[in-house]
Amino acid sequence: MSERARLHVVGAGVAGLAAALAGMRAGAEVHLHEAAPQAGGRCRTVSPKGGDEGGFTHDNGTHALLGANPRALALLESIGARGGWIEPEPDGLPVYDAATRRLGRVGLHPLAWLKPDLRPDGLGFADLPRLARLVAPLPDTPIGALFAGRAIAESFVEPLTVAVLNTPIEIASARRLGRAMRRVLRPGGARLYVAERGLGPDLVAPALDALARGGARIATGSRLRALDGRDGRASGLVMADRTIPLGAGDAVILALPPAEIARLFSGIAVPDAYEPIVNAHFRVAGPARPRFVGLRHALSHWALARADHVSVTVSAAGSSVADDPEALSARIWDEVAPALREAGVAIGEPGEHRVVKEKRATIRQAAGFETPRPRLPFANLRLAGDWLTPLPATIEAAVISGEDAARDLLRGLRPPARASARAGRAAADMRGSAP
Ligand SMILES: Cc1cc2nc3c(=O)[nH]c(=O)nc-3n(C[C@H](O)[C@H](O)[C@H](O)COP(=O)(O)OP(=O)(O)OC[C@H]3O[C@@H](n4cnc5c(N)ncnc54)[C@H](O)[C@@H]3O)c2cc1C
Known part of the structure; x- marks a missing residue:
């Protein structure tokens, strides 16, 4: 022994x-x-041959943490890495509407919604009991059914659902999202962090x-x-x-x-059911400090701009995961470039680009x-x-x-x-x- x-x-x-x-x-x-x-x-980190000599290196896919993730943050603290995780958008998440070409900001904590300019589009009084139902520990139901016909479903609940559960809103579990949202409501829980340099x-x-x-x-x-x-x-x-x-x-x-x-x-x-995530990475000169922008009415959900590249996430990507990578990256860049520019992120023209398809990104959380x-x-x-x-x-x-x-x-x-x-x-x- x-x-x-x-x-x-x-x-x-x-x-x-x-x-x-x-x-x-x-x-x-x-x-x-x-x-x-x-x-x-x-x-x-995806670092093909040549990565150490200045090749195009990026995360497999963008990962964000929330203040609602205390065990992950404590682990980072214990290994001396907590300082590398920064808040890219402390004043509310910029969200670009590709249909209207308008940029707004959304608060991730409901208290932030007291400020009209941080409120999700379409939020009405009738949504409050639905949101309360979402965070209550009640029997499970698909999130889409709770918000059927409500404008906030498209502007806030659907992006939140695919970001947290990577599962289409029509089938995603209200109980599982609710467990996460109850943690987000705690002090500091809605703060969004990304790795400054990479995973x-x-x-x-x-x-x-x-x-x-x-x-x-x-x-x-x-x-x-x-x-x-x-x-x-x-x-x-x-x-x-x-x-x-x-x-x-x-x-x-x-x-x-x-x-x-x-x-x-x-x-x-x-579990034997999974959901994919598609990530597109563009080698392009970007901001010195990372910026994070959401998109609506677009295939792309999030763009993270770092000093030397932009990474874009398409969550719950069942409808696009089989698409041709070149066609995907062209479409994604056309969506993301105006969104970043509207958010005040100076970016150049992309050079090298790469699409990473994670077919089993997470289990399906229905x-x-x-x-x-x-x-x-x-x-x-x-x-x-x-x-x-x-x-x-x-x-x-x-x-x-x-x-x-x-x-x-x-x-x-x-x-x-x-x-x-x-x-x-x-x-x-x-x-x-x-x-
Ligand atoms: C594109 C993408 C974006 C994501 N975004 C976020 C996000 O923003 N925030 C967030 O919190 N989470 C996010 N996630 C989820 C997060 O990545 C996972 O929850 C987490 O990394 C899972 O870690 P794990 O150790 O459980 O599994 P894995 O990372 O899958 O680790 C399993 C390991 O086992 C190894 N392995 C497999 N078989 C064997 C074997 N037979 N012998 C030895 N080794 C083996 C594998 O190579 C792998 O390294 C995202 C996931 C993806 C794919």
């Missing part, structure tokens, strides 16, 4: 990184295995650095093919090139998407969908991933699932003195590097 509890985390997306960090702080010897050549999962430098790299400082072993290009089991416990990790034997005190967290869990354990019940609780065959095994909490499938959910899985597995294990001291030193290092 190992001197310290040994924790193997498989999958180095946000859930796996959070699990590994929590395991390290609990005193475990952490081994992180990632199939891809780089960590980050859906939060990876690589502002999330994934600091997490990997913190893990390395704490002594975690990180292997990329390391794919789990199967799990061996004996006497109700996982006894071996069958990797592509070898089998890693597991000792009596060893534990495993699979921080993997549902389809991988279904492949590893036949017959296990996991009304009536219940958070799965897969029955696992091994006592020393837990799952993590954004699909495993009742919250929307986002970074916050991924962090919660990873940290909770590690705490649950390692609960009661007292780290030996040497491990405690090392974890303590790592925590001190992290505090030292915090902004």
